[in-house]
Amino acid sequence: TGVGVSSGQVVLRLDADMLVYREHVESQMRWHHQADYTVVMGHKLFVDFDPSALVPEYVYEEVAAGRADRLFDRDSADPHWVERFIARTDRLRSAGHEGFKVYVGATGSLHRSLFDAAGGMAPELVLGGDSEFGHRLAQRGAVFVPDEDTSSWHLGRSQMQEQRNAGTRYRSPYVSNRVPDFHLRRKRPDRQWEVPLVDVVLDVAERTLEEVDTTASALLGGSTPDLRLWMVGSWSRLHDGRRSPLQEESLDLRLIHETFRGDPRVRFVEEPPETDPRVPFRLYMEAGPPTSSDALAELIRACDSSGAGLLCAPLPGALRAKEGVLRLERVAAFERARHLAPEAEGEKLDRLVEEVYGIHWTPATDIVVASGPEEAELEGVKGSSEEPEESVERLRARLEQATVRGDRMRRRAERAERKLRWFTPGLTRRILRRIAR
Structure with a gap:
């Protein structure tokens, strides 16, 4: 007053x-x-x-x-x-x-x-x-x-x-x-509160139900349930009109929405939401990687111990791909940077955050459960020289990881086939006729 x-x-x-x-x-x-x-x-x-x-x-x-x-x-x-x-x-x-x-x-x-x-x-x-x-x-x-x-x-x-x-x-x-x-x-780490510790912005566009379920379920069921999960996708494409239940173009998107709409921590948005200045951290990632139960806790701990305003964690097998990097932003650092240079965006804003707070890079090998194909090959080469005999447990774990990757790729192929049939009806028959000739 x-x-x-x-x-x-x-x-x-x-x-x-x-x-x-x-x-x-x-x-x-x-x-x-x-x-x-x-x-x-x-x-x-x-x-x-x-x-x-x-x-x-x-x-x-x-x-x-x-x-x-x-x-x-x-x-x-x-x-x-x-x-x-x-x-x-x-x-x-x-x-x-x-x-x-x-x-x-x-x-x-x-x-x-x-x-x-x-x-x-x-x-x-x-x-x-x-x-x-x-x-x-x-x-x-x-x-x-x-x-x-x-x-x-x-x-x-x-x-x-x-x-x-x-x-x-x-x-x-x-x-x-x-x-x-x-x-x-x-x-009380098991509780959910009005203001969450972290906003997770998860890109689910062009992803299968299984890929999204793998990442989202691991985050929601992890040791840090104090989060808010924003699923970014083309939700406006979903409609209640006539459709082929098993072959519609947006089948995976519909199944994702139905799977997670009951969790009060999940939000469905078409674009990344505006930053909530009350929430200390904001994590950007794509659906697919199966995170460990302590993934959020480890990322935040690394960010706090380094004092960085931005933490970047490249995923195994995607070290050079921009989309293969987990990005944890400290909201306070970005707010100060925007205050100092309101016009700064993108990489310029990152550079300013680096100047006033610092940027910390750390591998995500302890954040994700399964490694990607490229990393698996590297591990195989390393094992041939340093670990001539792998334990049964390690072999079983690698087999399970390979099975998960195989299932994921098969589902993506099935999804691509459905889209092909949806957009080009009769194309498969024409191609087969030409081959037969």
Whole structure:
């Protein structure tokens, strides 16, 4: 409400029980002259407060004279837990994707344009709103800056200091539903939440039911069910008119839709959807590869450990094919890049992400279950020189992989034959007559 009726370029939020030093506001404003995507956190110390011990007129005179630091005993004051986090991460330089966690209210400022872009505070969150807003700010590419050149006194203890268990119990479901990186949410990896951890954009165009089922079922049934799956295909081609059930052109598309329409995590779209800025990751891949149960977890872990804004994982057997690369985007990195260069697209946008966050390449050999034909041949050559005798288990696994590939290719051939008959009725008979002549 206060921000809504204000007009300044910078929004600085102070709790009503804060007593700030004389230079507190000025010190934070200096950062916003440098960049419009910084979120500045002011320093504070918690002190016991007796309203009858200090009269407002005396406090005013001391602050105006630059003696605010003498109003309370600094040695007996309690630092906030964020101070330890800031110190442990080299003043947030090494905090990575966890930097937003320091945004827990009391004193902090940001540019109005960033406040508006992130959507402002969520009024439905009576408690925990700062943490949720900090997440949305981070997703918009914000840089969190601790300003320690001045300080302030928090008059009294915080609610979480005095009623930690009750406060955590209340906040946990509200924040968990909206912040994928909330630490208490990670204790329930089997749950699905309002804001997923990752949006998977799966290209199912020109793919068979079996290919799509192989990839989609592995993702949906994996160790990271906290996802939203967007299937991109020509769904408008499906109709309820007369058709040949087993030979229609869009047979596989129809079967794919019927197979997955009951899963609330699956969406059917004609084009890749607009980026949801609340969701931390966005994975692009084509249907076909059978991913491991930990595929999403491994990709996200690799992206977080490298701190990269974009992770690329070439599939075995398709190292040089652009379409054979799993592409995991960190939404915060792309949002910051778009903010810095709104006109950048495609490879130019990737280059900017590489500059501000970095790009990490990793093989997808541990992400997919079965290797492609080219990789299988390479493994066979390697086995002839380094592994003269393969185990029964390995041979059985390779046989199963080859069987899956053979079945997949046979189904694709059948699909191509159906399309040929659909588009060129009578063509097969004409060709056979010519051969017979």
